[in-house]
Amino acid sequence: MTTKTSTAEFDVLHALKVKGLASDEALAALTGLASDTLTATVDALRESGFVLRREGGRISGTMITPAGREEYERLAAEFVLGDSERVAVGTFHEAFGPINGDFKRICSAWQVRPDETPNDHTDPDYDASVVAELGEVHERVSAALDAVGADIPRLGRYSARLSVALQKVRDGDTAAFARPMYDSYHDIWMELHQDLLLTSGRERGAGDE
Known part of the structure; x- marks a missing residue:
């Protein structure tokens, strides 16, 4: 009980x-x-x-x-997902896979430019293009989080946290994109991913790295 x-x-x-x-x-x-x-x-x-x-x-x-x-x-063991919750998590997991792949690609672009040189964030046009891509990914993951949040509010709460981090990036805080232990967008995304694995009972696989 x-x-x-x-x-x-x-x-x-x-x-x-x-x-x-x-x-x-x-x-x-x-x-x-x-x-x-x-x-x-x-x-x-x-x-x-x-x-x-x-x-x-x-x-x-x-x-x-x-x-x-x-x-x-x-x-x-006492907090087993109900039928509707399992369906919601499964649906979110299917949607999250492709979005996660795009997010990883964007993170790489934020760190390394197409010519394989480190991104030192001195080119505002380049950074703006990457942030614009992040914004598109954010819209997709937020829609999926809002949907699963109707059944599992804990997962839905990540949407607001990601929105705060994204706004910091848009306001010029480059560290808010991917700096570790900064509550950056990447930090929160990794927490979301770990939460999803724990909630669904899945083991981390090659596609989850």
């Missing part, structure tokens, strides 16, 4: 499985939990030894422990 408490705990543990080390802000974005509920849930999980808090250094946040991974698997 699932309860509001176990649902919130699953949501937090799932988010940490997806992201690894997560700030409170990131956990709120991933789980959709209200601030007070999120704080109480993280505190309870920490007291149970399922998560730990990392403070100081370059990055602070919450991360899952080995015991937390075991608890996640136990809870995951």
Whole structure:
């Protein structure tokens, strides 16, 4: 039997499985939990030894422990997808494959120009052309996320996060495209991909790299 408490705990543990080390802000974005509920849930999980808090250094946040991974698997067995959810995830997965392929190509173009020289972002016309392609991919993935979000809100929430990152890129923040650990568009995309694999129960294959 699932309860509001176990649902919130699953949501937090799932988010940490997806992201690894997560700030409170990131956990709120991933789980959709209200601030007070999120704080109480993280505190309870920490007291149970399922998560730990990392403070100081370059990055602070919450991360899952080995015991937390075991608890996640136990809870995951209770949160089995219903028929409509399985259909929605399957439909999204089919749509995501080609979009993901295009996204990887665009990321390569952002990093390396057609003449195989590194893109140093000193050519605004070239960068604008790549960002325009990213915008087209964004429209496609957002439509697919909005559709699956009707059945699985957690996946639908990625659309807004990707939109924020895209706007930062359009506003001139080149790091918001693909810089690691920056909540960049690429960071969020990788989290979406990992979330999809966890949700669907699929193993990562060659096409998922």
